Amino acid sequence: MPDHGGMVDSGAVVSAIHIAPATRLPTREVDAVEAEAGRGLVGDRYHGTKHRHVTVQSAEAIAEAARALGRDIPLGLTRRNVTVTGLDVPTTPGVRWRVGGALLEVVRVAAPCKLLDDTIGPGAQEALRRRAGTVFRVLESGTIRVGDPVTQEPSPR
Numbered sequence: 001m002p003d004h005g006g007m008v009d010s011g012a013v014v015s016a017i018h019i020a021p022a023t024r025l026p027t028r029e030v031d032a033v034e035a036e037a038g039r040g041l042v043g044d045r046y047h048g049t050k051h052r053h054v055t056v057q058s059a060e061a062i063a064e065a066a067r068a069l070g071r072d073i074p075l076g077l078t079r080r081n082v083t084v085t086g087l088d089v090p091t092t093p094g095v096r097w098r099v100g101g102a103l104l105e106v107v108r109v110a111a112p113c114k115l116l117d118d119t120i121g122p123g124a125q126e127a128l129r130r131r132a133g134t135v136f137r138v139l140e141s142g143t144i145r146v147g148d149p150v151t152q153e154p155s156p157r
Contacts, residue, residue, distance in 0.1 A: 011086050011087075012084050012085060012086035012087030012149070012150040012151075013084065013085055013086060013147055013148060013149055013150060014082055014083070014084055014099060014100060014144060014145065014146050014147060014148045014150060015059050015083050015084060015085040015146065016029060016059075016075050016076075016082070016083040016146060017029065017030050017031070017032070017033050017081065017082055017083075017144060017145075017146060018030070018075065018076045018079075018080065018081055018082075018083075019033060019041055019043050019044040019045075019081060020044060020045050020079065021043065021044075021045060022045050023045050024115075025045070026076070027076040027077075027079060028076075029075075029076060031145060031146050032143055032144065032145040032146070033081075033143070033144050034141070034142075034143055034144075035053070035054065035099075035100075035101075035102035035104070035138045035141060035142055035143070035144055036138060036141050037138050037139060037140055037141040038053075038137075038138065039053065039138065040052070040053030040054060040138060041053065041054055041081055041138075041144075044081060051107045051135070051137050052107070052135050052137075053104075053135075053136060053137045053138045054081050054082060054104055054135070054136045054137075054138060055079070055080040055081045055082070055110045055133055055134070055135055055136070056080065056081065056082045056083075056084060056089050056097075056099075056104070056133050056134050056136055057075075057078060057080040057082075057083050057084075057089060057110075057131075057132065057133030057134075058083070058084055058085075058087065058088055058089045058131075058133070059075075059083050059084065059085040060085070060086075060088075061088070061089070061131040061133070062075060062078065062083070062128075062131065064131060065124075065127040065128045065131045066127070068127040069120075069121070069123055069124060069127035071120075071121060073120055073124065073127075073128075074120075077116070077119050077120050078112075078116070078120075078128065078132065078133075079113075079115075079116075080110065080132070080133045082099065082144060084099075084150050086150075087150055087152075089133050089134045090106050090134060090152070091106065091108075091109050091134055092106060093106050093107060093108060094106060094155055095152065095155065096139070096152070096153040096154075096155060097136070097150060097151065097152055097153065098149075098150070098151045098152075098153050099144050099148060099150050100142055100143055100144040100145055100148030100149070101141075101142025101143045101144065101148075102138055102140060102141065102142035102143070102144055103138070103139040103140035103142070103153065104136035104137065104138060104139065105136060105137050105139050106134055106135075106136055107134075107135045107136060107137050108134070108135050109132070109133075109134055109135070110132050110133045110134055110135045111129075111132060112124070112125045112128035112129060112132040113125065116128060
């Protein structure tokens with residue numbers, strides 16, 4: 001991977017964005033969303049929470065989970081906000097990603113919930129284990145759009 005000014009150019013992009021206005025309400029696919037520092041994605045159920053600002057998953061990991069499950073997994077049914085293509089989602093707390101105009105930092109792994117078996121089908125929670133993505137906090141506000149680049153930034157020293 002080429003290194004450009006301290007950022008690692010991965011070739012990865014945002015391939016889908018989903019938000020839900022409240023817990024248990026269906027997600028809605030959008031082309032762009034505002035990420036607000038210290039608050040999360042405007043219009044999403046977790047906006048204003050302390051640390052669970054944005055959830056990110058890998059399209060490749062979801063495809064792998066679908067193969068394990070034996071059926072398609074619609075991206076919106078995983079309840080993750082941002083889907084990226086071309087890069088594994090980091091799980092180490094403190095790792096920073098520039099996603100479009102926003103700077104995000106890993107908080108923790110996003111564990112799949114039992115509700116997935118109800119919405120996707122029996123076995124979905126197990127198929128998504130270790131593939132369900134990561135919870136990030138928003139450090140710098142910015143717009144995230146489908147097609148935006150995703151780059152890993154160096155950790156602060």
